Amino acid sequence: MKSGIILCGGQSRRMGRDKGSLIIKDKPMIKYILSTLNNEIDEAIIVLNDSERIDRYMEFINPDDYSYSVKFIEDKIKNKGPISGILTGLENISSQYAIVFPCDSPNVRKNTIRTLFNEITGDYQAIVPYHNPENKLKTSEPLHSIYSKNIIPIINDLILKDSLHIKGIIEKIETKFVLIDNKKILKKEFENLNRPEDLKIFD
Numbered sequence: 001m002k003s004g005i006i007l008c009g010g011q012s013r014r015m016g017r018d019k020g021s022l023i024i025k026d027k028p029m030i031k032y033i034l035s036t037l038n039n040e041i042d043e044a045i046i047v048l049n050d051s052e053r054i055d056r057y058m059e060f061i062n063p064d065d066y067s068y069s070v071k072f073i074e075d076k077i078k079n080k081g082p083i084s085g086i087l088t089g090l091e092n093i094s095s096q097y098a099i100v101f102p103c104d105s106p107n108v109r110k111n112t113i114r115t116l117f118n119e120i121t122g123d124y125q126a127i128v129p130y131h132n133p134e135n136k137l138k139t140s141e142p143l144h145s146i147y148s149k150n151i152i153p154i155i156n157d158l159i160l161k162d163s164l165h166i167k168g169i170i171e172k173i174e175t176k177f178v179l180i181d182n183k184k185i186l187k188k189e190f191e192n193l194n195r196p197e198d199l200k201i202f203d
Contacts, residue, residue, distance in 0.1 A: 006101055
């Protein structure tokens with residue numbers, strides 16, 4: 001079984017409006033990720049920061065449109081950034097591993113999802129793409145990665161210490177780094193939409 005976690009708990013301050021529900025071309029931005037996940041996973045956990053946003057997303061996301069089950073979950077710990085969203089998602093998946101994506105990366109491709117899942121072997125607790133072999137950690141993409149449920153205690157400990165940087169997780173666990181080679185995995189997939197002017201990158 002394969003799971004996905006979609007992080008939609010951000011404040012979207014730079015964009016000035018909620019990003020996941022922002023209409024890009026003809027549909028809300030989050031739907032690009034959800035469509036790409038079709039036939040690649042068995043369940044998706046959509047993590048949102050409050051019940052009002054959950055209600056809003058349930059109005060335009062129909063779980064019947066997808067090949068996998070969809071759950072809307074409220075962020076367990078508020079105002080702690082994406083590390084809390086990953087924790088919330090991992091606590092609610094039915095499988096051992098989940099691939100994590102932010103809702104504002106509409107260029108992700110199916111091939112990248114398959115490539116990362118195929119890298120799960122042995123005792124690895126995370127599969128993390130990176131850009132530069134000279135500094136894997138610094139150039140890694142921890143919000144486009146796969147994590148194991150068994151890192152939940154580590155994330156809880158980091159949050160208790162108010163150590164909220166995502167790369168702090170992958171420093172502490174058994175991580176397999178996968179090069180973003182612009183062949184199997186394209187650099188453009190990691191472009192995210194933070195500001196109104198960023199909308200031009202989506203093609």
